[in-house]
Amino acid sequence: MDELRRQGLDKMKEVYGWDMPDIPGDYFKYTIDHLFGTIWTRPELSMRDRRLLLLGAVSALGLDEILEIQTSAALKNGELTEAELREVAIFITHYVGWPLGQRVNKHVEMAVAKQNEARRTKEPSND
Template sequence: MSKTELFEKGLKVRKEVLGEDYVNKSIAGADEFTRTMAEWSTEFCWGACWTRPGLDKKTRSMLNLAMLSALGKTHELKLHVRGALTNGVTVDEIKEILLQVAVYCGVPAGMDSFRNAREAIKEVQGK
């Protein structure tokens, strides 16, 4: 992995939001094919975007939940539900975000998002 200042800032935030174990496993699992994408997303998504002063982590998490739900990116949604809980988004707030998705993006998108968010919430809560 490259060690630019932006990458290091991104790595720090990524670990804070997603958990050090998850990020370390993700980095260790990168191979020659996926390494560039892993570096790029850490540097630009986490380093350039998440470290900007305009929004706090909770707000960024809430936006990610809505966008990932709208796009039907369930694997990433589950990951970011866990991160959102870490960033102080409550289960009730997640529910409201997903209801908003259902209204504006369609009930199937909302239903799928609720199913996947419920799984992630149960994992975090240990239920």
């Protein structure tokens, strides 16, 4: 595996929190080598900056699957708090409109609930 592929796979793991296997094919090559190996690794923006920009873009496009992934990853990686994500939903709603903003809010609340449930299952019981 070449260095660009390794760098892309490592960055994707950092962004999303899971290991992606190396898959053959041009589409995967452009996704991993270019998007994650070259674009996501540029030093001018922080991971948090990129996450906020991505949340804005996918919110405007109404991309629910990506919203679900991005809100969960932002919480999991500690890039945004529950309160900050909720504020993102409120702010974005005023620019993308209420129907799309409601979708953002829905995914924020789902991510928060999922994270809180994961925390509860990890905490020892006081019974």
